[in-house]
Amino acid sequence: MKIAFYGSSLLSSYWNGAATYYRGMLSELAKRGYDVTFYEPDAFDRQSHRDIEPPEWAKVVVYPATESAVRKVMDCAAEADVVVKASGVGVFDDVLLEGVMALARPHAVKIFWDVDAPATLADLRADPGLLMHRILPQLDLVLTYGGGPPVIAAYEGFGARICRPIYNALDPSTHHPAAPQARFEGDLNFLANRLPDRETRVERFFLEPAARLPERRFLIGGSGWDDKAMPPNVRRIGHVGTADHNAFNASPLAVLNVARDSMADVGFSPATRVFEAAGAGACLITDAWDGVELFLNPDEEVLVARDGQDVAEHLAGLTPERARVIGEAARQRILSEHTYARRAAEVDALLRRESAAGRERSLA
Structure with a gap:
């Protein structure tokens, strides 16, 4: 399955605490046969602070931080089997969220992946007119990297069909014992x-x-x-x-x-x-x-x-x-x-279940 993932940055951890999480999750999903493309804006000076180059396990598309460039990369959502909009991209977030979900194919699995659920939920409580209120019921999954029962209950209370925490974890190939310095x-x-x-x-x-x-x-x-x-x-x-x-x-x-x-x-x-x-x-x-x-x-x-x-x-x-x-x-x-291999197994099961359900709905 092809994954189109719209996030803050895969290549740079500079002012981007989600980088390790994205790398661990997506590299393990790639090992399970997923074809991953990660779309990240050239913003916040991250590209000059890269700490990895584009990896073998994912194609990375870096686009200018302009609305026209955002709309261009949005079109790629129509080619994917799984469309993911992560929280906190920082560049035209609402445009991306509305656009990629509208452009996703009918049977594609549509996901909002929240790497800061407390902040998103606070915004939802504070602003009844927030775009997310309208988008949530259209999604197949909301995945979060933390939160447990309170976050699940809050998201489902706001109309999410399914909310599942996919917690942070360890990639033992990148984080392991080392000599002191x-x-x-x-x-x-x-x-x-x-x-x-x-x-x-x-x-x-x-x-x-x-x-x-x-x-x-x-x-x-x-x-x-x-x-x-x-x-x-x-x-x-x-x-x-x-x-x-x-x-x-x-x-x-x-x-x-x-x-x-x-x-x-x-x-x-x-x-x-x-x-x-x-x-x-x-x-x-x-x-x-x-x-x-x-x-x-x-x-x-x-x-x-x-x-x-x-x-x-x-x-x-x-x-x-x-x-x-x-x-x-x-x-x-x-x-x-608590490794990313175990977390990816959870996500894989969810994606395969939702993909099968989407195909059934498209044939109905």
Whole structure:
């Protein structure tokens, strides 16, 4: 089956946290025989920050960030068996959503794939005139990369026929144990771009522990932190490309995950960083959110913190030996239950079921 996938970027993770997710999911679907074309706009300076070249497992079409170019690539939806519009493309999102779904063949599987369900659902609640209200009942599937029961109920309440979470996962071929590097050494490393709906939690779970433990070394990677006031024991290193994530995760005593406000509120939304860190065998400290135990067992495979004091206490009591045990336990759990190969099997089953149903409807 041919998949036409309209998303933010497959080639660049620059200000694009969904890149790892897209790569893991689509590469595994390609292994299952899907012919994938990914359409991404030349926007937000991502093409000058590529961290992969077009892969063998997908054709990538980069188009100018203009309405005429968007309308041109929309026409390709008519050639696909599966049409996917992802959230957060950032360029003419409504034009793309309405256009590709209208142009999809009658029997094609039509999907909205939401990589930020809390934000989309907040918009749906706030604006009854939003285009998505009209489009949702026309779709075969809404897939999300997190959210669990609350997101399923909300989407189906807004008219989605079927909503299924397809969680983040691990691609062990790209994220795995690596040799430590001096440039990434520290006691606690944190990697995330600066975003308004995460900053308060970063202050609470990262900067506060750094202030509490002035003798410890803290390292923050990601864009946007240059002008943020931080304790003197915090070192900034800016954007970290995906090729360096393994070393970033393998070098410190522990790695921190901090969810955005909306993701923490809805729960069941592990970030890609959780799986990347576990894949590298890192000892992960995460802020608390509902559903964490579905992915990693607290105190055995992950350390869970309710606030900055918890982070500081976890770090103060953590030995290198215990960190290694927790990190290896997390790696084994993720390898056995939470890989993109397993996620792709879920998606494959859904696509084949919906494709068969679509063919039956077209013959009726």
